[in-house]
Amino acid sequence: MGLFGPSEQEIETAVNAALDKRASIENPSVPLSSQNVLSFLGLDATSSAGERVTIESALGVPAIWAAVNFLSGTLASLPLHLYKRGKSGRERDTSALGVILHDAANDETSSFAWRKYIFDQVFTGGRGVTFIERSAGKKVINLWPLNPDCLTIKRIDGRKVYQYKDGKRTVTYEASEVIDIPFMLKRDMLSHYSPILSNREAIGLAQAVTKYGAKFFEGGGVPPFAIEGPFQSPGGMQRAADDMDTAVRKASKEKRLALSLPAGHKIHQLGVDPEKSQLVELQRFIIEQVARIYSLPPIFLQDLTRGTYSNTEQQDLHLVKHTLRRWLTQFEQELNLKLFGRASARQYVEANVDGLLRGDFKTRMEGYARAIQTAQMTPDEARDMENRPAKGGEADMLHIQGATVPLGSQPIRGIGDNGGPPLNDEGNNSNAA
Template sequence: MAIKDWFTRHNGSQSTETSSDAMETRQTIENPTVPVSAENFFAYFGLNNVTLPHVTVDNALRVPAVWAAVAFMSRTLAALPLHAYRDSKKGPQKISGKLEAVIHDSPNDEMDSFKFRQWFWQQVFTGGRGLAWIERTPQGIEALWPMDPTKTTLKRVGMKVVYQFDGKEYPSADVIDVPFMLRPCGLRHYGPISMASKAIQLALAMNDYGSNFFAGGGVPPLALEGPLPAGPEAMARAKADIKRSVDAAKEKNEPVFPIPAGYKLTPVGLDPAKGQMIEARRFQVEEIARTYQLPPVFMQDLTRATFSNVEQQDLHFVKHLIGQWAEALEGEMNLKLFGRGNSGRYVEHNLDGLLRGDFMSRMTGYATAIQNAIRTPDEVRSLENLPAQGGEAEKLHIQGATVPLGMQNTTAKPVPANDNKQDNGTQAA
């Protein structure tokens, strides 16, 4: 029986058609403004608003996988030691003074280095761009100040890029700019959350469905089968009766509840188990991990983790992810802080902290470095935050007798095994 005929017979609704465009005028039980046709069937039952949620940075961070990825990566990059160096005949030397204070200690009067860089990387891994203004004085670099990427616009003036923020314009030479990925125009960018919006939408929808399902006591939406009452008021009373029965059964923890004779309740849709909700939610973690090229183990997904491959994922994380983003910031800071022609000064992260390993592995590595003249004992002590000893500990050593480098071929005067002579050469008694 056609839907039109069913409602005409049970509710006395009238249906009219025109010969020209076959337009129909129908009146429904609940909403007279919604025509009951095949394409509007779900709207008749109040399901016309079934859409995936809109994705913004704020609601994307409510997905645990997105939150974990952004928080973990931003904190890791912020925790890396960052110093300024100057080339010399003896090799790289740390720069002291105001420049080191700005880069390593506190970029400005309101933020320390960790807080500033954590904020910076959070903008990169959410909206897709991190910006900071370089304050200069005649004496040099004075401070680095954050610029809200959502309130900054970019434009080209000739061949130069200009940043407009807070009513002012800043030349690109004074702005540190690290985009997640640039668009072909070279100005606009792609953001990870916007590009992964479909995967995040599914994760949000599953979160909402799961919370609504369990908030309702695990009872899925139900469809009432049987002779439907005529009129909106009668239908509302029938729905209210069924709802009271379901709520009463949930409150009393009873598995059975009565319904009127001649009616049947049928679940609408699938329950979480049949819909493979657990598997789907785990897959969304993998999808979001792909967005950031982040090994799943760092998002607390240990499904396929073993003792051996977790360590390899750790190396992958440093070599193919953190190392790349560290290089992106270093290159931008070296260009904007010191200029294109600079070759003597530079900033650099120290990635050794991410590869420290356990105590025994660290000590073995230190011993190998000292015995092969790679590090001095004092350099190793500084890595462990121990005070320098000076003297021989400042020199490179080589394995053998583990003596200072350059002294390994020095031969001491041999001493006889049975020397019984006194100092004057006579035989001792």
Template structure:
């Protein structure tokens, strides 16, 4: 039998130790609990709303860049025919690409629409119809819209009225498993945005204080509270007077010493941390960092590749999301009419590349000269300019010209020469 030799009692008589420790399985171990166990409470970061998130330059740049880029892309309505796709004119073309309603232009409307997608996570627009067809598109505030499912149908409740899903254009950043609710980029990236806001606040407070960190006063401090308060006020007045006069030296009583409390921004790697937050926010939007003005790792070659990445893996996908939604809600399932973005509009600012592309399209029989002139808003020429062209040196295999054998007269002339 085991005995406790130090106390003369058996181990069974000693009460079990209940001191909390990280070895105790009843104490949960996580980042927060581990720090709290040692008496370190987590700092409460500022709460994130869409308005507060937009005060972060990286978030502001991401939302404005994506919304403006997608709003600037031309979108047209087409009808399939036996001669190929024909662009639809009239009221539908006006609603889709010029003015969705009588109060707002297309660019402003679609910038607002995409701005809702990239902040709240959802863009909504109501389709107003008349017996003649689609008449207007009207914005619906996603923060004031409630979705509910009635049987197999989805209804949008907005400002006391129910709207059928067939009359609402709805583009989500990402849908939840229920199919009704959604994820928003600001909410999902709230931790990264919180950290960016906290660093902004710390930096502004630090430099607003003249770059002077919190100070600790060491020395023969007065014994009572009032004397201590006066000593602190004297030091504060000296620091404020030095900052106000633009002086870097200020006097303190002999025998005292001021030491900074905490880390200054340089030692805390604040610049590196803020740059990393730009990358984190770029990840939340799947956006190449160069488009958030982060050129720290940009070169001529990789910036060009990021430009291609932007069109193929981001802008093109969001354009497809809106096209599918508009095609379904405007024309129903099936049919021969459809909406399509013209991503060539992204090359409008690159004159050289645009002209080289048009030249190849004409030379290879892909576009007629008049089609190219129409894209460039130039008057049509008609006649030969309305026909497909191809270079004469390009012919089908088997139809190339064969060299003709020389006749006798040519041989005699050659010998005489």
């Protein structure tokens, strides 16, 4: 038991112990479910809505599924480049490590699949972990994603270590060998919060609403009701209830609008129908709650209820500035620290978000033209951003607006000239005969 409660490894050990006891002939009375174990530890994941919240059940909520896949897929799809600092500025590093980061993390996993898996774990269980395999010469040769459920993080002699259970053996890694991306750390800076389990009340409500809607339409769209009538016995009352249930389902299947009741019987609605309970509004509220959990604008959860052309564009910028930037900074700094160490300043890793900010074709062209005419970008640099081949020559030089000529070769005007033709070396009009 840790200072702030049991760790995930301790929970898993307790659950496995309960399962082992259940399978034992000497103690067959122990329930197979781990519900009792979690309750004993004070970590019952049942919400106030009566729903048991797990990562698998939460992913059954469309808004959660959309948020996790959108964020992890977007972060994994961004180009991840290795750069080196030179005298003329930064340059792309095409060494083996650059290929590992950009193309293939190892012989089995592409760079996209590796990053997608890592961020899937971050946005569900709350942590994504990768082991850095190095050669005898300390060069990085592979990146191996690890299953966070098999990991125990602790401090030994004040240093953080990662103990990974790989089948029957347990391997201990130093902190410098592991790329660790937590969603949010607890006060001990070892254990972490899961965005799903930490928000079990909101997600439990989402699960309940999803199930209620499915059951409502499964019953033909008819809310629960009670039958009132001259029943002679409990058996007759039960048969009447069964007959009405069968009749409702048959009418729904055959698309009939009328039901017949015996004389003297009445139907009374139980509970509240979906319209009065504002089921549609509640589902929209759930989308907003999920958007808050993951700091996502609602439009990225396919909710355009309040979307307009202008605010949708602003929410697109909000995504990059306030959501993706935070995760990319954490990811880049963790990679730079673990791959190169604290003292290295020559190489660094950076994700390219230019593609997310490119906009439509007309806007891109206007932006490139302005950057070229103000000597901020060469034509070849603009062509490279559009994946077009370089032209070289003057296209690889900075230009300034005017005649849009190479910087330094624009016409020189005389002092006091009011915009007339340029003067020659003798001070005469260069255009004069």
